[in-house]
Amino acid sequence: MDKIYFTINGDRFSLTGSEVSPTTSLNDYLRYHLGLHGTKAMCHEGGCGACVVSVSLTHPGTKERRVFAVNSCLVHILSCHKWDITTIEGVGNRKDGYHKLQTRLAAFNGTQCGYCTPGMVMNMYSLQNSTDKLSMEQVERAFGGNMCRCTGYRPIMDAFKSFAEDRDPRLEQRVQDLEDLHEIKCRRNCERKCSEGDDWCIIEETNDSLMSLGGVNRWYKAYTVEDVFKVLSKEGTDSYVLAAGNTGKGVYPNTPDPRVYIDISSIETLRDTFTDGNLVLGAGMTLTDVMTTFLARAKANEEYSYLKLFWDHLELVAHVPVRNIGTIGGNLVLKNKHHDFPSDVFLLLETVQGCVTTIDNNKKEVVTKANDFIKMDLSNKLVKNVKLPPLSSKNLIRTYKIMPRAQNAHAIVNAGFLFHVDNKNLIESSNIVFGNISPDFIHAIETEKVIRGKNLFNDDTLSKALEKLQQELVPVDSPPEPSPYCRKSIALGLFYKAVLSLSPSVNPRYKSGGEVLSRPLATGTQNYDTDKSLWPLNQPVSKLEGLAQCSGEAKYCGDRHETPREVHVAFVLSTICLGDIVSFDPSEALKTPGVVAFYTAKDIPGRNSFTPNEVPLQTEDEEILPLKKVLYYGQPIALIAATNHKLAIRAAGLVKVKYNESKQKPVLSIQDALKSPDKDKRIRQENDIAATDKGTDVAHIIKGSYYVPDQYHFTMETQTCTVINTRRGLVVRSATQWMDLVQAAVAKSLNLPLNSVTVEVNRIGGAYGAKAGRSSLVACACALVAHKLNRDATIVLPLTHNMAAIGKRQPCYAEYEIAINAEGVIQHLNLSCYSDNGCSFNETSASDLPNALSNLYDTARWNIKTYSVLTDKASNTWARAPTTTEGTAVSEHLMERIAYTMKKDSLDIKLLHISSTNSTIKDMIDKFKMDTNYNERRAKIAKFNSKNAWMKKSLRVSLMAYPIFYYGNFPVTISVYHVDGTVLISHGGIEMGQGINTKVAQVCAYSLKVPLDIVKVKGADSFVSPNTMASSGSITSESVAFATIRACEELLKRLEPVREELNEPTWEELVTAAFEKGINLQVSAMKGDEESSLQPYPVYGIGSAEIVLDVLTGSHQLMRVDIVEDTGQSLSPALDVGQIEGAFIMGLGLWTSEKLVFSPSGQLLTDRTWTYKPPGVNDIPADFRITFKKNSFNNNGVLRSKTTGEPALVLAVVVTYALHEAICEARKEYGHDDTDWVQVDTPYCVENIIKGIAPSINYYKIK
């Protein structure tokens, strides 16, 4: 029997294939078979980086040993033959010592929730081991595939860039300040000795011949081309896949799973590179290898100098771990199978008229032009190689890729241009190639004809070419891809860009149009004071759990060894939006081996609600599973239990459901709801606040509307829960922000007393509100299965289910009429705001909106009405800075609109309206303007804009007074151990990345006057901390800190008589003596719902953003962001910096790249990492400066501090104001004479920016 073998962290494993399934990825194997939970997973499609591990392998072509990162979710375990795999556990750990990467990342506070962290470390580890010389640029470019929702990336990049040879003095200094105590040790159990100078294990060689593995589904490992055809002739070609890098399934999932896999990654001939007049690249070459070859060729040979441009383009394809194993052959075959795939490899090949060689089972080789290749039937054929021609300097080449974010995104439009010119600079021939226009469109043939024989670099030819191109480009409408209008405009802009960049002479005003946005290496500063006399309070410490997170030792809800009879649960999701369920037919699913059970609403023994009204803030019941009525597309309607995770999900898809679908058109937006026939049922007024003053000096009336979009939370840990049956009842390990809700919902749904349900939460992998009111749905489903089967059960929502089934940030639509005088001062304002609640009124923002709407302005003249609106979508929920995000954005928008009418700087208008209660911010603004050189920079930008037609810059400022108020109970229990005096805390707050445990430990150490390192904080549970409010609203850390102070005071009171008896005892002596006297060394205290010493307060903040907009493509760069925030006297400044940066970047995503698109039938179309794009590492500001307001003390909060978790998110809207100004500047170049406000839809994604600019080819000129 054939076997493959590989090592993981030095331990050797071998498999025949029968131990695993056709879908078992390396990630599944690590997590579920070996219990190595340090490696995480989220998207399972190569889009998030949580799963990255490091591989060392002998390259099949060069025979060199290489180290590289891979996404373990994309790698099939049977592909790992002869791989030495290192996971986070093998890099460093508590027992063997931590690796410098881990200690430094922790010291730089590069972790918050920590769920992305192992993937980050492994990506860096691989990068570091793959090269002798590491530059900061290399580091910054290598993390496009690693998403982090918490940190905003800056500290992660600082930590990793500190390993670069060219690290800047700022990092140099920090590194010097750090003590790296722990060094990497050689891995344990390495079967062979580590070779000298190389700590990688070398596995002995074996004969490489065709291997056959697996059970019913077969896995073959081929070493020759003949092997492949041998297998195909034996197995047939009805259901097979060639696994080269196997990354294609990250784009187009293999559904159904093929019967036969043939691993072709070790076929040497498919890796061959040589020249035969052309440059021949083996189809099995990885994109990384191809890039290396391109660079070398471009340097060595003038005729291949164009390959440097191709290298630049390939840098924008996928990201490093995908490029490390994904091949050019695989990419081209994806294009062959899916003509709509905007393949960059195909685009490049077609631009230079490259060819593809295929080979069939008769060894017949056929060379075809790329264009013809994609029409070929590839069944029973192998792509052998790709040929690129040498090109003289008479061939002028440009290629472009426009994306929704800087990296790791497929093209909105990609384009390749080759103009072959003669000696007189006339076009002899050309290739004008575009991707993502329509499945059949490749070349702009007619345009190519128009320019033939002409000088392209004059206005006449250019205008004729553009006219033809405009006719010829007919993009198809294929949501969620941006609209045809957008894609066509970009394509035209790219053509013009190419011409400008190649033209020998260009009018200086137009020159910038020929440039591509580039950014310098990112940098940042963090300015705050710290008072050493208060330490450990106010000390910039590292997060307590940092090292555990950096080493994968930190355990999350899903990180546990399965018990023998444990089942995995998956939701069956509705495939209609509105209607009644008539019947279920689960027979197909239940027939599948390993599927254990199927449950519907009828199986729920208790109350069918995951929002029981005994818990605060729950206003109506939402069904766990609908008894009959479906309320939205993607609603969980039934449950499947199976013996493994992927099986459960697959089986859920096999359940057939009969519906009686409603004829009613789904209402998917507030605007639709306002027009719908049943609008009375859908719209509920929450507030009607009348103005107390009215001005009469009306010079202008401004009317308009504004929209704050929705946003997916994008927690790196999706909704997760495990339920364990114990003798004393159910232990629910839920990834929740709200233990009380989960406990009550589970108990009530199962008809159990609450003391039979214990909820435990160690930490959660990101929440941002998603796991407050919504996690109880997932917990109830999991508990139902565990209860019914009397077996342990786990549910981990796959990303697509999480995105479809769970509500998002509530969008808000505002309509307004503003009357202003000649100075721009509001005389009266009528404002109506509508919050899109989705299918239930629970968790509505609208009721609290007036408070947030005022921001820091005088609202005496504002008439405010707010409404909650029901739409046919998942019930929307809180998302970081809920209500305040909408409120601040709306009020800031009103000021922007007034400023536009008045033709004034919006900051001046804002200053006019600041209320007397918030006047303290005026000094902050003055200082901010001075410190950031606001006026000088604005003047410089105006000059730049006047000189450059096609790049526009802008600098704008946003203000906030973020209202904080306290609510809810938060208990704390502190135990002190008499033997050594160490202190352990358990509290009702949930550690989800905000650093609550660290802050609480600091407060405790400060209060007890003990060293911080003797204080530890354990996970939360509902026994120690019953009846606790959700960790939300930015107040949890402070609330728990408050309770901690109370508990410490009580403890000190108990210890005081003992202290008085002793002569200045040490803490240990004091505790020991107290113990001996029988004093209770455990104290509990609670911050109650109302505490007179805790009063509401505002968090003031100012944010400015400087952007540059590439007018021709709608893309932009965020050049600099300055934030000054009033943090009071920060409890923990380094953590607070992280909160501010992370919140701002999440806001940046909301306002720029994250767009949720629903089909008319209510289906969410952007439900994957392929289509939904939070900011990545190269989207953050190139220069990010955070400053805490100096000498600030908050008398209303806890220990003079102010909270930081959410407020900075609301400042991110400033980016849209800067973009708006740049768009207006751009519109002038197109002859738009705007007197009225330019309406730009939100978010300011590429599509909406292009729509806002409304470009026209009539203005594209060279001279």
Ligand SMILES: Cc1cc2nc3c(=O)[nH]c(=O)nc-3n(C[C@H](O)[C@H](O)[C@H](O)COP(=O)(O)OP(=O)(O)OC[C@H]3O[C@@H](n4cnc5c(N)ncnc54)[C@H](O)[C@@H]3O)c2cc1C
């Ligand atoms: C997160 C992510 C982002 C991406 N972004 C981009 C992007 O921006 N631009 C872009 O162009 N691409 C992008 N891709 C696609 C990526 O480039 C391809 O997945 C990769 O190149 C495919 O190569 P592979 O070796 O992994 O193919 P596999 O997945 O192994 O195979 C893909 C298909 O090709 C067939 N096949 C493979 N090799 C051969 C061969 N030699 N002969 C015949 N058939 C073969 C297989 O049977 C299968 O059907 C992205 C992919 C991911 C996962």
Ligand code: FES
């Ligand atoms: S889980 Fe592998 S990249 Fe997301």
Ligand code: FES
């Ligand atoms: S720390 Fe990166 S996702 Fe939470």
